[in-house]
Amino acid sequence: MSEVLNVEEIFGQNVFTLGKMKERLPKSVYKEVKTVMDKGGELSLAAADVAAKAMKDWAVENGATHYTHWFQPLTGITAEKHDSFVSHPDESGKMIMEFSGKELIKGEPDASSFPSGGLRATFEARGYTAWDITSPAFLKEDATGVILCIPTAFCSYKGEALDKKTPLLRSMEAVSEQAVRIVRLFGNTEATKVVASVGPEQEYFLVDREKYLKRPDLIFAGRTLFGAPAPKGQEMEDHYFGTIRERIGAYMKDLNIELWKLGVTAKTQHNEVAPAQHELAPIYETANIAVDHNQLVMETMKKVAGRHGLTCLLHEKPFAGVNGSGKHNNWSLTTDNGVNLLDPGDTPNENIQFLLVLACIIKAVDVHADLLRQSASDVGNDHRLGANEAPPAIISMFLGEQLEDVVKQLVETGEASRCLEGGKLMTGVSTLPDLAKDATDRNRTSPFAFTGNKFEFRMVGSSDSIASPNTTLNAIVAEAFCEAADILEKADDFDVAVHDLIKKYLTDHQRIIFNGNGYSDEWVAEAERRGLPNIKSMIEAVDTLTTDKAVKLFERFGIFTEAELESRAEVLYETYAKSINIEALTMIDMASKQYIPAVVKYTKSLADTVIAVKEAGADASAQADLLKDVSEKLTAMKAALVKLEEAEAKASAITDAKEQAFFYKDVVKAAMDELRAPVDAAEMLVDKKVWPVPTYGDLIFEV
Ligand code: ADP
Ligand code: MG
Numbered sequence: 001m002s003e004v005l006n007v008e009e010i011f012g013q014n015v016f017t018l019g020k021m022k023e024r025l026p027k028s029v030y031k032e033v034k035t036v037m038d039k040g041g042e043l044s045l046a047a048a049d050v051a052a053k054a055m056k057d058w059a060v061e062n063g064a065t066h067y068t069h070w071f072q073p074l075t076g077i078t079a080e081k082h083d084s085f086v087s088h089p090d091e092s093g094k095m096i097m098e099f100s101g102k103e104l105i106k107g108e109p110d111a112s113s114f115p116s117g118g119l120r121a122t123f124e125a126r127g128y129t130a131w132d133i134t135s136p137a138f139l140k141e142d143a144t145g146v147i148l149c150i151p152t153a154f155c156s157y158k159g160e161a162l163d164k165k166t167p168l169l170r171s172m173e174a175v176s177e178q179a180v181r182i183v184r185l186f187g188n189t190e191a192t193k194v195v196a197s198v199g200p201e202q203e204y205f206l207v208d209r210e211k212y213l214k215r216p217d218l219i220f221a222g223r224t225l226f227g228a229p230a231p232k233g234q235e236m237e238d239h240y241f242g243t244i245r246e247r248i249g250a251y252m253k254d255l256n257i258e259l260w261k262l263g264v265t266a267k268t269q270h271n272e273v274a275p276a277q278h279e280l281a282p283i284y285e286t287a288n289i290a291v292d293h294n295q296l297v298m299e300t301m302k303k304v305a306g307r308h309g310l311t312c313l314l315h316e317k318p319f320a321g322v323n324g325s326g327k328h329n330n331w332s333l334t335t336d337n338g339v340n341l342l343d344p345g346d347t348p349n350e351n352i353q354f355l356l357v358l359a360c361i362i363k364a365v366d367v368h369a370d371l372l373r374q375s376a377s378d379v380g381n382d383h384r385l386g387a388n389e390a391p392p393a394i395i396s397m398f399l400g401e402q403l404e405d406v407v408k409q410l411v412e413t414g415e416a417s418r419c420l421e422g423g424k425l426m427t428g429v430s431t432l433p434d435l436a437k438d439a440t441d442r443n444r445t446s447p448f449a450f451t452g453n454k455f456e457f458r459m460v461g462s463s464d465s466i467a468s469p470n471t472t473l474n475a476i477v478a479e480a481f482c483e484a485a486d487i488l489e490k491a492d493d494f495d496v497a498v499h500d501l502i503k504k505y506l507t508d509h510q511r512i513i514f515n516g517n518g519y520s521d522e523w524v525a526e527a528e529r530r531g532l533p534n535i536k537s538m539i540e541a542v543d544t545l546t547t548d549k550a551v552k553l554f555e556r557f558g559i560f561t562e563a564e565l566e567s568r569a570e571v572l573y574e575t576y577a578k579s580i581n582i583e584a585l586t587m588i589d590m591a592s593k594q595y596i597p598a599v600v601k602y603t604k605s606l607a608d609t610v611i612a613v614k615e616a617g618a619d620a621s622a623q624a625d626l627l628k629d630v631s632e633k634l635t636a637m638k639a640a641l642v643k644l645e646e647a648e649a650k651a652s653a654i655t656d657a658k659e660q661a662f663f664y665k666d667v668v669k670a671a672m673d674e675l676r677a678p679v680d681a682a683e684m685l686v687d688k689k690v691w692p693v694p695t696y697g698d699l700i701f702e703v
Helices: 018-024 027-039 045-061 101-105 165-185 216-221 246-261 287-307 352-367 369-375 400-413 467-488 494-512 521-530 538-546 548-556 562-615 621-653 657-683 696-701
Strands: 064-070 082-084 127-131 138-142 145-156 194-208 266-271 277-282 310-313 327-335 448-450 455-457
Touching: 018 027, 018 045, 027 045, 045 064, 045 101, 045 145, 101 127, 145 165, 165 194, 165 287, 165 327, 165 352, 165 467, 194 287, 194 467, 194 696, 216 562, 246 266, 246 277, 246 287, 277 287, 287 310, 287 467, 327 467, 352 369, 352 400, 352 467, 352 494, 369 467, 369 538, 400 494, 467 494, 467 548, 538 548, 538 562, 538 657, 548 562, 562 621, 562 657, 621 657
Parallel strands: 064 145
Antiparallel strands: 064 082, 127 145, 138 145, 194 277, 194 310, 194 327, 266 277, 327 455, 448 455
């Protein structure tokens, strides 16, 4: 038997939890911290000093030597700069580890090298990190030692957000404030805030590290840029939920332990659809902490993989021809007195508060479908959304039979008098129990699906931060709540007014509801008839951030200023151009230095063989045919390589960020496809022994 793992003991071991604060802080300071955490406001410097000392003592007891303000710049990943607790030694040369309240609350990294989209010129390099007291500090433990990480927001000298956390926190406050107005209308006087909860399901691939290191495309671009399909793909459906192989299982076990120590509630693990693809889902938590934890999940996945001779690929589409990876973002709203606003109860048709909330969300998603689409876009996700893979780029909502029926009744007659029931599922086997059945089946193809007591936004990319999707969701729902509350708070007869408003919203916005197959061509045509946006790529979605509608929404709730939105748009164009540039350069590199030389050598050996066989008086036609085929591919490779080099040079010379991004999308990407085709075709002809890199078969079937 292996050693018994005490999960209860290790859970949260590396987190400065509320419990630890309570133990270590004087009562008055603890109370102050807790008040700021729950209600906002600012911590006094005296309290911050005490909190900092307690935090440092705990960290040092656990081996920490450094602390860092841990933040989330617009690169989409996290950033850290370590400072040790070392202070100036006294006369005798003795040094005492120190950490002050000031250092806890505020940091000042040189911000000039982070993307700011023009918000900050390099000579105005000042940026500040500010302690986010709502997300607990934690210890990162690895070869660097033990580092105390303090989650922080990152802003410019003028207070503009330079990160993903600041707008998220702003959006959480906005949706809370407006949602409280809604529950007040229904007589809830106790709730003081409404919390957005998020549970992200994270998909990922694992490949063997040795093989990974032989693929420059995986190293530089995170995805394969070349590669003929293996003889087998995912068609046997034998990987999804399949038995987890020992090597992968050992990885998952280690990963869980690391995550539990960090207070991440790693809950579900399974094999996913594509070979070498897996998933991990934690239990949902407050949006802000869920975003931080998802960053830690991604980072820990990569780190732990290294220890097992594996590499974790978080790219949305590491391999052509098999499924890519996404992140289902489960989202709901709950009052601080425990009411989930998205819980329909047993009879949703009678639950007026739920129906109003639902109607508001339907309206929000319809009005801002473009923004939601944008929030889930990144460079890698272009290979999924709107390409030949799920989910589609068109936003629609799936409500399920039960709710759809209620909506239909309301739209048609203004009343919903009946409600479909779940009933029992008969197993037909006397020894098996009959199961209580949900009133609604699942729909796997919908990008935005109601799943019981939450919405599941399925468009998000696997490598992306979930901050933007949740900021957008909170913002658009805050707006819908606000508009509804403005009307209903003034109503003379609330019952009539709420009834009319629900009917109006559902009638006006029912076009966004779609319960059918989201992958079908018919849906694309139908969506167009309904006037729903179908934004096919990341950069085509960027403009949605700066429309009058978007600026009005975000400014009204103090989530983004117009300047912040414009800067983000700029960063997105730049990121896109840079990413495709790296992919193009990697392809040029691999084709020039690996594929073409390998094929040249192979044609030489074939030519030698043809001559030798002929000289020996035998039939060399098979060899000669093969030589002809391979040489043709080689000629095509060389021609396509030249074209790609030309396109890349032109692209690099463009100075306008938007124009450049579109040139990469329309011209460079096409040239990349043209180079890939003959290389992949040659791979099918050339002796595997001389092929310079591991193949798809090696990478995804031999992990
Ligand atoms: P499935 O794959 O069937 O969709 P999983 O159990 O893998 O379901 O993941 C569901 C995710 O949704 C989990 O992270 C779970 O904690 C989260 N979740 C459950 N209820 C809520 C809720 N009310 N609000 C937000 N997230 C939720
Ligand atoms: Mg799911």
